[in-house]
Amino acid sequence: MSTLSRRSVLRGSGVVAAGAVVGYALTRRSDAASGTGATAAANAYGPAPAAGTSTPLAALADVPDGGGLVLGDEHVVLTRSGDEVRGFSATCTHQGCTVDGVADGRIGCPCHGSVFDAATGAVLRGPATDPLPPVAVSVVDGAVTRTGGG
Numbered sequence: 624m625s626t627l628s629r630r631s632v633l634r635g636s637g638v639v640a641a642g643a644v645v646g647y648a649l650t651r652r653s654d655a656a657s658g659t660g661a662t663a664a665a666n667a668y669g670p671a672p673a674a675g676t677s678t679p680l681a682a683l684a685d686v687p688d689g690g691g692l693v694l695g696d697e698h699v700v701l702t703r704s705g706d707e708v709r710g711f712s713a714t715c716t717h718q719g720c721t722v723d724g725v726a727d728g729r730i731g732c733p734c735h736g737s738v739f740d741a742a743t744g745a746v747l748r749g750p751a752t753d754p755l756p757p758v759a760v761s762v763v764d765g766a767v768t769r770t771g772g773g
């Protein structure tokens with residue numbers, strides 16, 4: 624069994640320290656660190672469109688009147704009453720499950736039974752205590768689009 628000399632340990636730690644400095648410098652220069660990359664806008668609610676832009680989510684005909692549509696990939700739940708469509712985050716505010724359906728004016732979470740108002744996102748039954756955050760949507764030419772703020 625070999626033993627490490629004091630000199631080899633010091634040399635090894637110098638290499639580790641130099642690597643850490645180089646890694647830190649590269650990280651500081653990357654888009655991810657500066658927040659300018661394409662993924663910087665992604666969050667639990669999906670990427671936000673730039674101000675003044677819109678992103679198609681679904682055809683209006685695919686959103687049941689009096690019900691809604693959960694778009695898991697988009698992290699959005701759409702609810703509809705006639706021509707009025709509203710959007711909310713599909714991520715339950717209790718522990719982050721994706722809500723699973725809209726019926727009778729209510730949005731349900733399958734994990735622990737929270738229920739939210741389909742018109743406002745307000746909590747109708749816990750354990751969630753916070754409403755579903757709104758997502759700005761509009762209907763343009765028969766398509767529901769996510770609209771950017773501003």
Ligand code: FES
Pocket residue numbers: 715716717718719720732733734735736737749750751
């Ligand atoms: Fe939705 Fe718990 S995560 S009720």
